[in-house]
Amino acid sequence: MKFAVLVFPGSNCDIDCYKAVEDCVGQQVDYVWHTATDLSAYDCILVPGGFSYGDYLRCGAIARFAPVMTALVEAINQGKYVLGICNGFQILTEAGLLPGALLRNNSLKFRCHQASLEVVNNENPFMMDYAKGEVIHIPIAHGEGNYYVDEATLAELQANNQILLRYAAGTNPNGSLDDIAGVCNKQGNVVGMMPHPERAVHELLGSADGKKMFTSILKAWRNEHDAAAIR
Numbered sequence: 365m366k367f368a369v370l371v372f373p374g375s376n377c378d379i380d381c382y383k384a385v386e387d388c389v390g391q392q393v394d395y396v397w398h399t400a401t402d403l404s405a406y407d408c409i410l411v412p413g414g415f416s417y418g419d420y421l422r423c424g425a426i427a428r429f430a431p432v433m434t435a436l437v438e439a440i441n442q443g444k445y446v447l448g449i450c451n452g453f454q455i456l457t458e459a460g461l462l463p464g465a466l467l468r469n470n471s472l473k474f475r476c477h478q479a480s481l482e483v484v485n486n487e488n489p490f491m492m493d494y495a496k497g498e499v500i501h502i503p504i505a506h507g508e509g510n511y512y513v514d515e516a517t518l519a520e521l522q523a524n525n526q527i528l529l530r531y532a533a534g535t536n537p538n539g540s541l542d543d544i545a546g547v548c549n550k551q552g553n554v555v556g557m558m559p560h561p562e563r564a565v566h567e568l569l570g571s572a573d574g575k576k577m578f579t580s581i582l583k584a585w586r587n588e589h590d591a592a593a594i595r
């Protein structure tokens with residue numbers, strides 16, 4: 365399985381994502397610059413956190429126009445796996461690849477601390493190794509993580525089981541609607557989340573709870589490919 369980590373001017377979690385792939389699943393991984401126009405070599409594309417284009421206009425609002433985004437849409441349409449983390453999540457919503465928008469935290473402060481999350485859906489390919497209802501600890505670090513969707517879209521997300529992660533009851537750090545910390549698209553191959561699983565891949569970092577996102581996606585990819593080989 366081959367991973368890509370997209371790099372925009374201002375990305376600052378690209379190295380963490382790269383190392384997390386190496387450490388958690390030992391698979392091939394490349395950095396892919398925002399000007400790239402071909403992602404056909406990759407099975408899973410990580411859109412890392414940071415401050416792409418300095419967060420000017422709005423977080424993710426400029427990155428969505430980068431040349432690599434056309435290739436990303438193609439990859440998504442081919443069913444490849446995409447995980448947007450923090451600024452990556454913001455970029456995916458700005459690009460219309462995930463529903464909703466990330467508004468300023470209701471505190472108007474940048475929040476940077478360990479967060480407790482509840483696994484809402486473990487049927488998604490990125491979530492298979494977690495148990496449904498499990499509480500996990502993954503850090504957050506954002507100023508604009510306040511997830512918002514209109515009422516009709518929220519009902520759709522709930523009905524389609526597209527909410528993957530919620531902040532544990534009473535711990536919502538940013539005002540997100542319905543305590544939402546992570547969602548997927550209707551097809552399930554595109555996931556966006558504000559917490560940083562790549563920063564929680566070893567006990568030495570304070571938690572290893574993010575590791576299963578990487579092991580899950582490898583397992584999902586292998587299952588899919590074994591099934592294809594049998595057919």
Ligand SMILES: NC(=O)CC[C@H](N)C(=O)O
Binds near residue numbers: 415
């Ligand atoms: N860690 C991040 O990716 C931060 C995202 C964005 N710059 C924010 O502050 O909301």
